[in-house]
Amino acid sequence: MTTPSGMPFRWALAQPIGIVERDGITYVATFPDGPIVVLDPVAATILAIALDEPADEVTGAVAAAYEKPSDEVEEAVRDVLTRLEADRVIRRDHR
Amino acid sequence: MKAPADAPIPQSVRVELAHAAVAVLGQRLGVDLLIVKGPGMDPLAAYSGRASSDVDVLIRPSQVGEFLDGAQGHGWFARDRFETGSPFGHSVTMFHPTWGDLDVHRRIPGIEVPAADAYDVFWATRIQSDLAGQPCPHPDPVAQAVILVLHAARSEGSRRAAMDVEHAWTNAPDEQRRAIRALVDRLDAQVAWAAATGGLDAFRHRPTYRLWLVASQGGGRLQEWRARVAAEPTWRGKAAVTLRAPLVNTDHLAMLLGRRPTRREVAHEFVDRFRRAAVEVAARARRERR
Numbered sequence: 001m002t003t004p005s006g007m008p009f010r011w012a013l014a015q016p017i018g019i020v021e022r023d024g025i026t027y028v029a030t031f032p033d034g035p036i037v038v039l040d041p042v043a044a045t046i047l048a049i050a051l052d053e054p055a056d057e058v059t060g061a062v063a064a065a066y067e068k069p070s071d072e073v074e075e076a077v078r079d080v081l082t083r084l085e086a087d088r089v090i091r092r093d094h095r
Numbered sequence: 096m097k098a099p100a101d102a103p104i105p106q107s108v109r110v111e112l113a114h115a116a117v118a119v120l121g122q123r124l125g126v127d128l129l130i131v132k133g134p135g136m137d138p139l140a141a142y143s144g145r146a147s148s149d150v151d152v153l154i155r156p157s158q159v160g161e162f163l164d165g166a167q168g169h170g171w172f173a174r175d176r177f178e179t180g181s182p183f184g185h186s187v188t189m190f191h192p193t194w195g196d197l198d199v200h201r202r203i204p205g206i207e208v209p210a211a212d213a214y215d216v217f218w219a220t221r222i223q224s225d226l227a228g229q230p231c232p233h234p235d236p237v238a239q240a241v242i243l244v245l246h247a248a249r250s251e252g253s254r255r256a257a258m259d260v261e262h263a264w265t266n267a268p269d270e271q272r273r274a275i276r277a278l279v280d281r282l283d284a285q286v287a288w289a290a291a292t293g294g295l296d297a298f299r300h301r302p303t304y305r306l307w308l309v310a311s312q313g314g315g316r317l318q319e320w321r322a323r324v325a326a327e328p329t330w331r332g333k334a335a336v337t338l339r340a341p342l343v344n345t346d347h348l349a350m351l352l353g354r355r356p357t358r359r360e361v362a363h364e365f366v367d368r369f370r371r372a373a374v375e376v377a378a379r380a381r382r383e384r385r
Contacts, residue, residue, distance in 0.1 A: 018115040018227030020108050027104060029112045029227065032120035033169050034193030036112055038102045
């Protein structure tokens with residue numbers, strides 16, 4: 001995944017945020033204004049992988065984790081990361 | 096593979112996140128605050144499973160205005176004012192659509208040393224408890240227990256308050272109890288402490304005695320106002336409380352109605368307060384004649 005200018009980047013957590021896990025659900029909040037974002041186990045896995053891998057390798061890594069073809073997980077990965085970025089949970093790190 | 100974006104958020108999760116959000120807000124505003132209750136409390140002070148529904152913070156008294164102004168810039172709005180929030184005038188309740196309710200304390204009722212001095216004591220021994228991955232400043236476990244028991248002193252008939260006293264004081268280890276007693280004395284909080292733990296009669300000579308008698312054992316509005324007047328240390332303070340007594344608490348009325356009251360509703364409530372006071376006086380006269 002690249003920016004519109006084509007620069008490679010990684011996903012990083014925006015700061016400060018809070019994370020609480022309860023009964024298999026992950027709740028992530030941006031501080032001090034919110035919102036609280038609710039992640040099911042799959043979305044939480046996508047987030048964890050996104051924070052570990054270069055952005056353009058996230059879809060492949062998620063597909064490998066679930067033993068599925070990349071095109072089957074691509075939309076879900078994009079949806080989750082788009083929402084997390086919109087809610088200011090993650091940001092693009094170009095370093 | 097969709098996240099449950101609209102799934103309900105359990106109250107315990109929201110409350111934990113809210114505590115961390117408020118701690119970060121304090122840092123962001125450069126205001127010293129201490130979280131005085133909630134899920135970050137030490138097990139020595141709070142019994143296991145003690146649930147919270149809101150956030151309670153004590154702000155350095157000189158920074159209270161700064162905090163209230165700053166919080167409004169982050170989506171919080173005040174539900175009431177210090178003058179109308181409680182008989183003790185110690186807190187303001189704020190609300191945030193994501194985090195819920197926040198009680199902003201400028202002092203702890205029952206502590207009779209100046210609020211700034213008490214804050215310095217709490218701040219000097221503060222600890223950090225981790226909530227939602229954020230370090231959140233709390234008073235130390237001894238101060239937590241004192242604050243919890245002093246709160247219980249004005250929670251007449253509350254089962255939870257009784258459990259707080261039992262856990263934080265009655266069943267506390269000896270070393271903790273000694274430290275608690277020393278802190279109660281240092282904060283000059285003996286009257287309210289006695290209201291919660293017993294022996295209030297020993298403080299009949301203190302100006303705040305009647306206030307704590309009413310707070311801990313109940314009483315009518317007239318008794319409460321007379322006790323508030325008696326507890327005020329200055330004539331100016333006594334006069335201010337007396338003049339405020341017949342006025343309608345429009346913030347409280349707004350909370351009951353779910354909207355700001357109309358002039359007609361305020362006027363009706365104003366008249367009704369005198370009616371209720373008359374009923375109270377008559378009832379007391381009947382009791383005294385028997």
